[in-house]
Amino acid sequence: MYTTTSTVVVGPDGACLVVDPAVTAREVDGLAATIRARGWTPVAVWSTHAHWDHLLDGPALAHLPRWSADVPATDRETLAAERDADPELARNGGPPAPIAAPAIAFPQRSAGVLDWPGPPVQVLVHAGHARPHTALVLPDSGVLVAGDMLSDVEIPLLDLSADDPVEDYLRALALLEATDAELVVPGHGHVGGDLGRRLAADRAYLSALVAGVDIADDRHTAPWTAAAHAAHQAAVGP
Numbered sequence: 001m002y003t004t005t006s007t008v009v010v011g012p013d014g015a016c017l018v019v020d021p022a023v024t025a026r027e028v029d030g031l032a033a034t035i036r037a038r039g040w041t042p043v044a045v046w047s048t049h050a051h052w053d054h055l056l057d058g059p060a061l062a063h064l065p066r067w068s069a070d071v072p073a074t075d076r077e078t079l080a081a082e083r084d085a086d087p088e089l090a091r092n093g094g095p096p097a098p099i100a101a102p103a104i105a106f107p108q109r110s111a112g113v114l115d116w117p118g119p120p121v122q123v124l125v126h127a128g129h130a131r132p133h134t135a136l137v138l139p140d141s142g143v144l145v146a147g148d149m150l151s152d153v154e155i156p157l158l159d160l161s162a163d164d165p166v167e168d169y170l171r172a173l174a175l176l177e178a179t180d181a182e183l184v185v186p187g188h189g190h191v192g193g194d195l196g197r198r199l200a201a202d203r204a205y206l207s208a209l210v211a212g213v214d215i216a217d218d219r220h221t222a223p224w225t226a227a228a229h230a231a232h233q234a235a236v237g238p
């Protein structure tokens with residue numbers, strides 16, 4: 001569903017960080033079972049941002065701390081209602097994973113550096129797509145875990161409740177560009193070594209949107225991205 005990617009960052013001794021486990025109960029349970037079968041020890045779950053499909057949980061993960069940027073706790077009932085009203089989830093048919101307990105601010109070794117037993121993780125916080133939204137940079141391996149940014153299957157999905165969603169998004173792209181990551185892991189879509197191409201596609205989409213010009217971008221053809229594209233045109237088009 002939503003070509004969702006859940007990421008597990010694993011340290012040399014098997015300590016691991018589970019990022020955005022999703023979406024159905026069966027998928028989250030399967031992810032936890034795989035982690036167990038590989039002998040890894042999850043120390044925490046990371047939510048890149050506070051949209052319901054990034055705040056899911058399962059019985060094998062629920063005892064772990066849930067880390068994110070400092071974000072006001074969203075009411076679990078509201079999130080569950082948003083989840084249950086989701087048309088893609090209804091189409092998928094499987095029971096969804098439960099909504100996790102509210103996330104807490106992640107522990108920091110130094111400014112923006114995650115304090116945990118695994119490999120170094122630099123946390124970037126920006127306002128593209130959601131406020132706040134985090135990305136994890138793994139400098140040792142050149143990996144950027146981008147959350148709901150830099151997808152090869154989704155157009156930029158703007159936070160239309162912001163004063164200037166396009167400017168926020170462009171600023172976030174600049175922050176992600178500065179990582180110079182070799183491998184991009186989007187929360188929806190496919191892993192790729194094409195950071196530059198993705199940045200160019202997102203910037204082209206946004207400038208066409210603002211100018212009211214149609215461009216060839218097959219990322220707005222899926223039902224949910226088509227709906228988002230129409231909402232963007234209505235909100236920030238000329």
Ligand SMILES: [Zn+2]
Pocket residue numbers: 049051129130148
């Ligand atoms: Zn999102």
